[in-house]
Amino acid sequence: MAADDIGNVRLGTRRGGQRTLSTPPWRAPVVRVRASTAEDEAAARALAARLSLDIAPRPTPGDDAAPWTLLVDGHRRMLARPDGVRLELDFVGGRTAARQQEAGLARQPLARALGVTRLRRRLHRLPTVVDATGGLGRDAWFAAALGCPVTVIERSPIVHALLESALDVAARTPATAQTAARLTLLLGEASQRLDRLGARFADVIYLDPMYPPVRRRAAVGKGMQFLHDLLGPAETSASLLDAALATAGCQVTVKRPSGAPSLDGGATFAGQRTTIASPGTRYDLYLHLDPIAGTR
Numbered sequence: 558m559a560a561d562d563i564g565n566v567r568l569g570t571r572r573g574g575q576r577t578l579s580t581p582p583w584r585a586p587v588v589r590v591r592a593s594t595a596e597d598e599a600a601a602r603a604l605a606a607r608l609s610l611d612i613a614p615r616p617t618p619g620d621d622a623a624p625w626t627l628l629v630d631g632h633r634r635m636l637a638r639p640d641g642v643r644l645e646l647d648f649v650g651g652r653t654a655a656r657q658q659e660a661g662l663a664r665q666p667l668a669r670a671l672g673v674t675r676l677r678r679r680l681h682r683l684p685t686v687v688d689a690t691g692g693l694g695r696d697a698w699f700a701a702a703l704g705c706p707v708t709v710i711e712r713s714p715i716v717h718a719l720l721e722s723a724l725d726v727a728a729r730t731p732a733t734a735q736t737a738a739r740l741t742l743l744l745g746e747a748s749q750r751l752d753r754l755g756a757r758f759a760d761v762i763y764l765d766p767m768y769p770p771v772r773r774r775a776a777v778g779k780g781m782q783f784l785h786d787l788l789g790p791a792e793t794s795a796s797l798l799d800a801a802l803a804t805a806g807c808q809v810t811v812k813r814p815s816g817a818p819s820l821d822g823g824a825t826f827a828g829q830r831t832t833i834a835s836p837g838t839r840y841d842l843y844l845h846l847d848p849i850a851g852t853r
């Protein structure tokens with residue numbers, strides 16, 4: 558399988574190396590679960606039952622039927638698109654793992670946007686983070702690599718299943734086990750999960766909902782193209798930012814494309830708003846005025 562590393566995302570093709578990209582209008586794809594080998598069949602059946610998906614039979618030679626397939630291969634899971642392109646999240650190899658070794662992580666725009674150094678000075682410990690829109694897990698892994706305890710929420714059961722296996726593999730790998738141990742993964746709609754976690758559950762709540770549709774698909778990374786194909790157009794309600802503001806002990810950080818409007822919500826927010834810009838991206842920060850009292 559040919560494979561590219563795109564952050565923690567490995568994309569590869571099976572059939573003749575051809576990559577074709579699906580086009581709108583978007584329809585929710587039907588995904589089936591498939592075992593890679595006979596040994597994986599029990600795990601594939603259990604995953605299919607958990608996700609309420611059908612099982613796809615293992616392909617026979619010459620079988621060209623290619624629906625969306627969630628492949629189970631030992632501890633690994635991959636999502637295959639009908640064009641043969643596969644998505645696997647990987648925190649052990651690739652750029653996300655390599656980035657963890659880079660010097661100056663704490664000076665990168667995302668670290669500044671999460672307020673890691675500022676809050677560490679104020680709290681005398683590293684801030685706790687909820688990444689309420691887990692996605693490909695890159696930003697959550699980055700925060701965990703900085704040393705922050707991170708709770709990740711993802712509402713798509715399929716994306717959650719991909720994150721779960723990537724974290725499982727990372728936890729079994731000595732070089733990444735420590736970072737993986739800082740991450741807790743939850744499945745669900747973030748506003749509901751945050752309501753249940755309660756006020757000041759974490760110091761920082763991070764939101765990176767799907768970007769509004771872009772005219773040129775190439776303008777978004779290939780991992781994000783894959784998510785757009787799987788999840789469809791962005792849908793974010795004001796209740797997400799409001800739930801985040803009610804849950805964050807110190808601040809909410811929202812990632813937006815440069816030039817995009819702010820996320821809806823926050824009408825009654827009385828704290829300080831500021832932004833951090835990086836190429837192509839803007840982070841909107843909502844800083845609570847009395848961030849310390851009661852923060853865990």
Ligand SMILES: C[S@@+](CC[C@H](N)C(=O)[O-])C[C@H]1O[C@@H](n2cnc3c(N)ncnc32)[C@H](O)[C@@H]1O
Nearest residue numbers: 690692693694695696711712746747765766767
């Ligand atoms: C743009 S991606 C996030 C990318 C992520 N920051 C990363 O580093 O890979 C958005 C993800 O958030 C999830 N999502 C969006 N809104 C959500 C919500 N209200 N609750 C839970 N998950 C949500 C989507 O299913 C999608 O997987």
